[in-house]
Amino acid sequence: MEYTINKLSRMSGVSTRTLRYYDEIALLKPLRVAESGYRIYGQEQVDTLQQILFYKELDFSLEDIKALLFASDFDRGRAFGEHLSMLQNKRERLDTLILNITKSITAMKGEITMSNQEKFAGFNKPLVTHMYTADPSVHVFEGKLYIYPSHDLENEGLDDGFGDHFKMTDYHVFSMDDIGAPCVDHGQALHIRDVPWATERMWDSDVAFKNGKYYYYFPAHDKDGIFRFGVAVGDNPKGPFKPEPDYIPGSYSIDAAVYTEDDGTSYMFFGGLWGGQLEYWRTGEYVPYDGEKGRNGPQGDEPAMGPRYAILSDDMLTFKTEPKEVLILDENGKPLKASDTGRRFFEAAWIHKFNGKYYLSYSTGDTHNICYAESGSLLGPYTYKGVVLEEVVGWTNHHSIVEFKGKWLLFYHDSSMSGGATHLRNLKYTELEIAPDGTIKTVKPYED
Ligand code: FUB
DSSP states (O other): OOEEHHHHHHHHOOOHHHHHHHHHTTSSOOSEEOTTSOEEEOHHHHHHHHHHHHHHHTTOOHHHHHHHHTSTTOOHHHHHHHHHHHHHHHHHHHHHHHHHHHHHHHHHTTSSOOOHHHHTTTTOOOSOOSSEEEEEEEEEETTEEEEEEEEEOOOOOOOSSSOTTOOOOEEEEEEESSTTSOOEEEEEEEEGGGOTTOOBOOOOOEEEEETTEEEEEEEEEOTTSOEEEEEEEESSTTOOOEEOSSOOTTOOSSOOEEEEOTTSOEEEEEOOSGGGOGGGGTTSSOOOOOSSTTTTSOOTTSBOOOOEEEEBOTTSSSBSSOOEEOOEEOTTSOBOBTTOTTTSOOEEEEEEEETTEEEEEEEOGGGOOEEEEEESSTTOOEEEEEEEEOOOSSSOOOEEEEEETTEEEEEEEESTTTTSOTTSOEEEEEEEOBOTTSOBOOBOTTOO
């Protein structure tokens, strides 16, 4: 079936002027141009136009649509799946806003009372809505906020506690010029096909700056299904990043967080239980385990496993030291126990410094909080202090804390956009209240 530009315009509701513009910017080229000079479109162009309209409906810019449609891994079926869940989410948000307005009108007439929380229902919008994003690592580079998240994808993997449903294959970089400014997608910065050693699961990454270069640290399964960290190098914070051919020797587990001291030394903190495989390295050697998740880790009164750290080499491409454990102590100076699942480390380590002290924050995984601990020394031991962020929609909780323009910000994710699917998450952020002594006011994500 072929259509002239006029016919396609009538069928799709897109003006001929717009179709000509799409041709000019090479977003939608016609199949051919007839002798009469009319543009003629075939089935492929019709299907592409439908995709363009879905993306436009979801507020994607033409530039972003073009980048997506022409990406070598573009998959029409997957794109339809993503459109569907994003549209369903949009509908749910509109329903919530309509309900909010209806209630506000009734409340204005004095017929009902409305709480302040209810007045904001539907406004707690994700930071990025055109794709699923999670595990934000955020830094201030070149005077802007740069966000390095995981890119969640629809897939058939099992939600089995081993992370088989987190089959991510690439990273996008985002930035915000200011608090409240739009979150700009700078496109794909790194793809797994360019990483010779990696096979799947590009999970939580982080980026560090040194000597004029940006270093992107990311975990992925190697060919034996073992989590390792790779590093990719870029000339600017947006990427693209060129991966090193092999993983960092001696690296293991997940969730990179790089902290650079005032003397220029960079430390990578990492580790995660269950699917993150940290228990497999309990002895210092890789000892895989087929049984129930977490069973080869410490149990009961045994000290819980802490995150690991390694000092990065001066060229930032390898570990200068072997990974060591960071201790987290309770209020009596005793290591947190494995059974203390409400407070012990699970994954998502992050470091920030406030008024001369260091703060290690992390997820408690199966009890779903982001907690924090304090120390006078970067490498610990840290003493448990409290909860930064309570449970969010979805199983995982993951965050970063950054100071920007005199404010402290908490970036995190939840699964609200996908209606609660653990592996389809979206970024959010909020201001963090920190008292002069470093105490963090707990964020209750769905309340005032
Ligand atoms: O994104 C995959 C995993 O989910 C991360 O590595 C964990 O921290 C959890 O957020």
